[in-house]
Amino acid sequence: MEGPRIQVVVRIRPLSAREIRKNHYEIIEVTSPCDLVVKEEKLKVDLTKYLEGHNFTFDQVFNKETTNQDIYLTCVQPLISAAFDRMKITCFAYGQTGSGKTYTMMGEKTIPGLYIMAAEDVFKILSKSHTSLKIFVSFYEIYCGKLHDLLNERQQLFAREDAKQNVNIIGLKEWSVNNVDDIMKVIDFGLSVRMTGVTGANDESSRSHAVLQISLKAANKLHGKISFIDLAGSERGADTIDNTKQTRIDGAEINKSLLALKECIRALDQEKSHTPFRGSILTQVLKDSFVGRCKTVMIANISPASNNCEHTLNTLRYADRVKELKKINKPQRREDALADALMLPRQPSNTVRQMKPANSPVSQANFVPAVPLNHNVSSKTPPPKAVEKFLSPNWMAKSEKDLMEMSEGHEKLINLILTEEEELIASHRQHIDNMVGIIKDEMGILHEVDQPGSDVDEYATALRSMLEQQILCITEIKNKLENFTSHLRTEEEMSRKFYKLQSEILDLHDN
Numbered sequence: 001m002e003g004p005r006i007q008v009v010v011r012i013r014p015l016s017a018r019e020i021r022k023n024h025y026e027i028i029e030v031t032s033p034c035d036l037v038v039k040e041e042k043l044k045v046d047l048t049k050y051l052e053g054h055n056f057t058f059d060q061v062f063n064k065e066t067t068n069q070d071i072y073l074t075c076v077q078p079l080i081s082a083a084f085d086r087m088k089i090t091c092f093a094y095g096q097t098g099s100g101k102t103y104t105m106m107g108e109k110t111i112p113g114l115y116i117m118a119a120e121d122v123f124k125i126l127s128k129s130h131t132s133l134k135i136f137v138s139f140y141e142i143y144c145g146k147l148h149d150l151l152n153e154r155q156q157l158f159a160r161e162d163a164k165q166n167v168n169i170i171g172l173k174e175w176s177v178n179n180v181d182d183i184m185k186v187i188d189f190g191l192s193v194r195m196t197g198v199t200g201a202n203d204e205s206s207r208s209h210a211v212l213q214i215s216l217k218a219a220n221k222l223h224g225k226i227s228f229i230d231l232a233g234s235e236r237g238a239d240t241i242d243n244t245k246q247t248r249i250d251g252a253e254i255n256k257s258l259l260a261l262k263e264c265i266r267a268l269d270q271e272k273s274h275t276p277f278r279g280s281i282l283t284q285v286l287k288d289s290f291v292g293r294c295k296t297v298m299i300a301n302i303s304p305a306s307n308n309c310e311h312t313l314n315t316l317r318y319a320d321r322v323k324e325l326k327k328i329n330k331p332q333r334r335e336d337a338l339a340d341a342l343m344l345p346r347q348p349s350n351t352v353r354q355m356k357p358a359n360s361p362v363s364q365a366n367f368v369p370a371v372p373l374n375h376n377v378s379s380k381t382p383p384p385k386a387v388e389k390f391l392s393p394n395w396m397a398k399s400e401k402d403l404m405e406m407s408e409g410h411e412k413l414i415n416l417i418l419t420e421e422e423e424l425i426a427s428h429r430q431h432i433d434n435m436v437g438i439i440k441d442e443m444g445i446l447h448e449v450d451q452p453g454s455d456v457d458e459y460a461t462a463l464r465s466m467l468e469q470q471i472l473c474i475t476e477i478k479n480k481l482e483n484f485t486s487h488l489r490t491e492e493e494m495s496r497k498f499y500k501l502q503s504e505i506l507d508l509h510d511n
């Protein structure tokens with residue numbers, strides 16, 4: 001296969017007017033077309049400031065002068081013709097909220113984004129050499145681990161694996177398009193739904209992954225596919241320390257999907273026979289981007305501003321890990337293994353960690369618990385045993401290993417809660433159907449007892465039976481609810497304990 005299967009590139013946006021107003025300054029220097037240095041300001045023990053340099057190498061580094069067109073021509077256009085050669089092409093935009101993912105993918109008023117430039121080339125190639133192919137577009141969002149069709153009133157969708165192990169999204173609308181204008185209309189429509197939907201608040205749209213897919217079909221059979229994914233703000237995964245339960249659970253879901261994505265791209269990069277695509281909904285629905293003939297480009301978007309240094313480093317480390325194993329099979333350093341497991345910022349080997357200022361947000365802001373991929377949790381599973389152990393008042397973390405185990409226990413619990421949430425909602429729907437059925441029966445016996453000569457004994461027996469059925473129904477749903485809420489409480493308690501211990505251990509490390 002020609003060219004690399006995976007390309008990881010970095011795009012640095014310019015400083016915004018607001019950042020300049022607030023005296024934030026640029027901390028990134030592009031040292032070659034593939035290299036950059038992040039200059040992190042640090043404090044010595046005597047509180048004097050110094051700069052610590054973090055070096056990174058990627059397939060390509062795009063500086064602040066780069067246009068969307070430059071990026072398209074370098075990274076995406078060469079892949080478009082591969083889609084006509086029956087390949088699956090995937091382009092991810094990764095990075096913190098406000099780093100330029102949407103600007104890159106969608107563009108702005110007069111600046112076309114990658115979507116549109118790709119669509120233009122698709123129709124050019126189609127009209128020249130593939131006139132028998134038909135083009136279809138679908139556009140959906142993954143929010144809180146659920147799929148929503150942006151071209152069909154945000155209807156919730158479900159992914160199913162068929163007997164041939166293909167993952168299908170049941171009911172996903174695919175619009176047939178005949179020219180670039182058609183595609184633009186479909187994209188604009190989908191984007192307007194995304195902006196005004198339930199999750200439309202800016203804050204919340206950065207918590208969802210948006211997936212635009214352009215499918216090339218011959219006689220209704222898939223020929224090739226181009227997918228653009230505007231990922232959720234990468235820092236959202238760290239919302240697991242937010243004090244609202246929902247935000248923590250959403251954060252864990254985002255974290256889970258970004259970790260699973262990294263693992264799937266690594267598996268593709270290393271041409272492994274097993275791809276852990278079941279690790280999250282995102283990777284499940286993108287399964288065909290990770291197996292068979294496929295090419296992927298990940299654009300890591302970063303801000304150059306000094307106030308975003310920690311997030312920028314995290315984005316670059318994530319992007320680095322996506323491709324890192326390709327370089328050499330060097331043994332992993334112990335502290336890197338821990339950082340990988342906990343998704344903590346890793347120490348580049350060419351820098352020495354300095355004393356961290358007291359109350360630095362560093363340890364907290366970057367903590368995202370690890371998510372073990374590929375394990376199934378059923379609603380009948382009791383809370384993981386490991387969880388109880390960690391909640392005992394006498395338990396103290398003695399080592400990093402204990403903390404890692406606790407992190408895994410926490411993730412198992414989060415996964416259990418996510419499954420239980422789905423089951424509770426489904427049971428609630430079923431409960432309403434059952435109750436409506438019973439109430440209809442009740443109305444029937446009331447009607448009968450009103451008739452002259454009716455049998456009151458029969459009426460009383462039937463009523464008793466119906467009331468008992470209702471009690472049973474209510475008890476069943478109530479038990480599920482109690483179970484679910486008790487796991488939420490457990491998660492809250494565990495989460496609190498975890499962050500306390502984690503920051504204690506990190507402080508020990510720093511001193």
Ligand SMILES: Nc1ncnc2c1ncn2[C@@H]1O[C@H](COP(=O)(O)OP(=O)(O)OP(=O)(O)O)[C@@H](O)[C@H]1O
Binds near residue numbers: 013096104205206
């Ligand atoms: N390369 C660039 N050149 C000029 N302006 C840019 C560039 N990249 C981003 N911006 C500006 O930065 C702001 C944030 O960008 P954008 O909305 O694309 O971020 P995002 O990563 O998609 O955020 P979110 O996760 O919230 O969707 C926008 O006002 C955008 O116009």
